[in-house]
Amino acid sequence: MASIESKDIHKIVVACDAGMGSSVMLAGQLRKQLKGSSVTVEHTPVDRIPADADVVLCHVALADRARATAPGKPLVPFQIFIGDPAVNKLVATIKSGGTVNA
Amino acid sequence: MATAYTPTVYGTGIKATVQRLGGRLAGMIMPNIGAFIAWGLITALFIDTGWLPNATLAELVDPILKYLLPVLIGYTGGRMVHDQRGAVVGAVATMGVVVGSDVPMFLGAMIVGPLAAYLIKLVDGFTESRTRAGFEMLVDNFSAGIVGAAMAVLGALGIGPVVQVFTTAAGNGVEWLLHHNLLPVASVLIEPAKVLFLNNAINHGVLTPLGSAEVADQGKSILFMLESNPGPGLGLLLAYLFFGPRSMRSTTPASMVIHFFGGIHEIYFPYVLMKPRLILAVVAGGAAGVFTFVVTGAGLVAAPSPGSILAYMAMTPRGGYFGVIAGVLAATVVSFAVAAVLLGFGRGSDDETPGGTPAAESTETAETTGPTGPTGATGAAAATETRDGIEPQQAGTTHTITDKDGAPVMKEA
Numbered sequence: 001m002a003s004i005e006s007k008d009i010h011k012i013v014v015a016c017d018a019g020m021g022s023s024v025m026l027a028g029q030l031r032k033q034l035k036g037s038s039v040t041v042e043h044t045p046v047d048r049i050p051a052d053a054d055v056v057l058c059h060v061a062l063a064d065r066a067r068a069t070a071p072g073k074p075l076v077p078f079q080i081f082i083g084d085p086a087v088n089k090l091v092a093t094i095k096s097g098g099t100v101n102a
Numbered sequence: 103m104a105t106a107y108t109p110t111v112y113g114t115g116i117k118a119t120v121q122r123l124g125g126r127l128a129g130m131i132m133p134n135i136g137a138f139i140a141w142g143l144i145t146a147l148f149i150d151t152g153w154l155p156n157a158t159l160a161e162l163v164d165p166i167l168k169y170l171l172p173v174l175i176g177y178t179g180g181r182m183v184h185d186q187r188g189a190v191v192g193a194v195a196t197m198g199v200v201v202g203s204d205v206p207m208f209l210g211a212m213i214v215g216p217l218a219a220y221l222i223k224l225v226d227g228f229t230e231s232r233t234r235a236g237f238e239m240l241v242d243n244f245s246a247g248i249v250g251a252a253m254a255v256l257g258a259l260g261i262g263p264v265v266q267v268f269t270t271a272a273g274n275g276v277e278w279l280l281h282h283n284l285l286p287v288a289s290v291l292i293e294p295a296k297v298l299f300l301n302n303a304i305n306h307g308v309l310t311p312l313g314s315a316e317v318a319d320q321g322k323s324i325l326f327m328l329e330s331n332p333g334p335g336l337g338l339l340l341a342y343l344f345f346g347p348r349s350m351r352s353t354t355p356a357s358m359v360i361h362f363f364g365g366i367h368e369i370y371f372p373y374v375l376m377k378p379r380l381i382l383a384v385v386a387g388g389a390a391g392v393f394t395f396v397v398t399g400a401g402l403v404a405a406p407s408p409g410s411i412l413a414y415m416a417m418t419p420r421g422g423y424f425g426v427i428a429g430v431l432a433a434t435v436v437s438f439a440v441a442a443v444l445l446g447f448g449r450g451s452d453d454e455t456p457g458g459t460p461a462a463e464s465t466e467t468a469e470t471t472g473p474t475g476p477t478g479a480t481g482a483a484a485a486t487e488t489r490d491g492i493e494p495q496q497a498g499t500t501h502t503i504t505d506k507d508g509a510p511v512m513k514e515a
Binding site for chain 2: 021045059062
């Protein structure tokens with residue numbers, strides 16, 4: 001399991017199948033929630049997660065593919081697209097400090 | 103959690119592989135959907151039966167369909183394999199299959215684009231270490247040119263005609279299904295595959311190319327509407343709104359807007375995955391929608407992507423609104439009715455404590471009440487023991503995956 005200190009998180013990548021639909025939506029939500037912090041949020045296809053991602057977010061059904069594309073990276077799988085506790089927790093951790101274990 | 107994700111048909115490894123393969127097919131089409139829509143709009147407006155018939159502008163229709171769209175697909179497919187050089191060679195090779203057949207060569211482009219790119223990738227690997235300093239540009243340009251030209255010739259003489267046979271056969275198969283009223287059965291495959299995140303693979307990897315070829319013949323195609331109908335998902339979400347677990351109801355209206363108007367169907371997949379029996383609702387809704395489309399002879403002129411009602415209306419040919427709207431409505435009503443029954447009309451949802459976060463709550467419910475009681479309980483116990491709030495999710499997920507693979511449960515967590 002990978003873990004990362006919240007102060008070391010600079011880029012969050014939200015991944016979905018095509019990198020065009022649901023990931024764009026969630027990335028937009030996250031950007032709003034993280035406004036004011038230095039963290040950038042990107043969206044990509046799950047098969048093309050960039051190497052400079054610090055934390056990867058994707059739906060649990062795509063988690064296997066995300067692990068294959070970005071092995072060893074902290075991966076936060078979520079289940080629902082609005083108000084998922086895993087996503088909320090990540091945002092809270094980034095804002096208030098702490099460790100992301102994922 | 104084990105019960106919440108019930109993709110039983112595929113093992114997790116196979117599922118990921120199928121998703122990835124499908125993702126590649128869809129990945130060649132999806133970046134180019136804008137061009138498909140441009141073509142759809144031009145067609146809907148300017149052909150004889152369009153809104154603003156105009157012979158001069160209608161000249162655009164044929165070349166875009168036969169040349170531009172396949173070349174874009176071949177270009178994108180090549181880029182996926184070997185970046186810009188792969189893209190260029192893939193585009194050149196695609197011209198070969200385009201010229202070598204009489205039908206729109208989407209399928210051919212999806213084969214020959216990546217294939218040509220793979221070839222130039224091999225060639226590059228071979229020449230890279232052997233090229234003398236100062237000759238790199240000469241070698242690079244001519245290797246790409248030679249491979250591109252060779253693949254175009256091969257495409258025109260060999261691959262194009264072969265793929266044409268397949269494209270025609272696939273088209274005939276669809277015709278046959280249509281004539282025998284069997285197309286609604288497709289929903290039995292499509293709807294479950296959709297919630298396993300194979301939605302793009304099916305729609306853009308398979309149906310969009312076939313549908314676009316059909317439009318060339320008949321001016322519209324029903325194939326665009328098999329996967330992308332927003333009706334079944336809307337019906338499901340409506341059922342959740344009225345009869346779902348109380349804690350879920352507050353987020354449902356926002357989900358409905360994103361799904362039905364924004365066209366992001368992924369938003370409703372979790373609602374099915376949480377209560378897998380609801381798959382029956384979207385299957386029934388999907389089949390009812392397709393049946394209505396078949397009966398009314400409905401079709402769209404290009405892929406409605408994303409699958410929003412707004413995209414549907416924009417891609418409906420002149421005079422075709424009745425069938426399209428009827429099919430979406432029928433799918434919504436049937437999906438809603440079946441989902442409402444399966445949710446027991448809201449009975450039993452009140453005993454779930456309000457408050458707390460929706461997903462956590464439903465997750466716990468699924469875990470404690472699911473058929474796989476013992477393993478589910480393990481996951482729940484682990485979740486409560488972990489101190490970090492992110493962990494329960496992770497623990498449950500890992501648990502689910504490893505559980506299916508038969509590997510030690512909770513290994514990673």
